Amino acid sequence: MPQTKPIVSVENVVASASVDQKMDLNEITRTFPDVEYHPDQFPGLVFRLKSPKTATLIFTSGKMVCTGSKSEEMARKAVKTVVQKLRKGGIKVKKDAVVEIQNIVASINLGGKIHLEQAARTLPRSMYEPEQFPGLIHRMLDPKTVILLFSSGKLVCTGAKKEPDVYRSVNNLHALLEEKDLMIYD
Amino acid sequence: RLRTWDSRSQVHEPVDRNFRQAFSELDRLKDKLAVGDAVIEKAAYIYRKALEKGLVRGRSISALIASALYAACRDTETPRTLKDIGQASNIKRKDIARCYRLLLRELNLKMPVVDPIKCISRIASKAGLSEKTKRKATKILQTAEENKISAGKDPMGLAAAALYVACVTNGENKTQRDVAEAAGVTEVTIRNRYKGLKVALNL
């Protein structure tokens, strides 16, 4: 019954990973001159890949955080590539990394405008402060995500750990907006 | 004033030391911002709720009262910007905004959306604009809101643009810079809002 089909695009995936062994970040810095490592500023070493275009933070514990992927699969591939490069560079990594998706950010176009100030009054758990930010911030309980709504009809969904949760969030909200008559289609 | 809370302060020790500090700060802000007693009482009420929910732990008392006062202003539709509260309290605008959003989330507060029409008076008095211009700006914003160009825009920017347009049509000699300065926005923002106003009002 929604009047339009939302166009969803995953923009960023954050994944945590672990190779379950201590890592010598100074050794990595020596063999990979392009990495950024400033221990007094931040304990993680930044390892950037051109493809997939990602940034992976590596900690002495062997735990990692990979950001910038456009999909869950790309994030897993990026972590594998990082471990592969470390091994090629002579860094001993015994096990393969165990990857967990932590957050998915998606942009959405609903295909119609949203009546924001009315939505601010009728949507529960929402905040609309145009002096601070042009979007309305809505906290969805199930799936537990946060959606930013803009008057243009575009959205940003974040907090999801699975791609299906992004779609469920968007569909829930879209139905809610139509139900409460907050959509404006031309 | 604030005697009610002071008397409690002598009964419950650690909590009330916090109250005293909070309310003396609130009293100081009251004079600096020239807000009424009703706003101060609301701010005190919000702060007390925050304290009961344990939101003060590890947080700056000053930042929290300032935020509670901003929330009270919003709730009573008293036009005070985050910038105003920031200057009066010497706390960064960003920190007040963050605490304010925390109060909204944790205390489940619902605030009315800021009405740009209520921003007109403050800007007009700072810039020294006439009553006639204020009335015209109000009319402009009323028509503008019906054409929903305000969504997502800073209410101060909208009010400033409406006042600037009103000045031009009334022949009041004020530059964009004068109005922008009084409103705390840039001339570029006034120009951008003016474009939308022109379309919505056929100017």
Place this chain on the structure above:
DNA sequence: GCTTTAAAAAGTAAATT
């Protein structure tokens, strides 16, 4: 709470040209 990383939305701001 902060520090760092990534990305989108739309508004505002500041620095260049």
Place this chain on the structure above:
DNA sequence: AATTTACTTTATAAAGC
């Protein structure tokens, strides 16, 4: 005044202050 760069908001992990 047009461009460019940059910051506002949201979530999320990592180790340590």
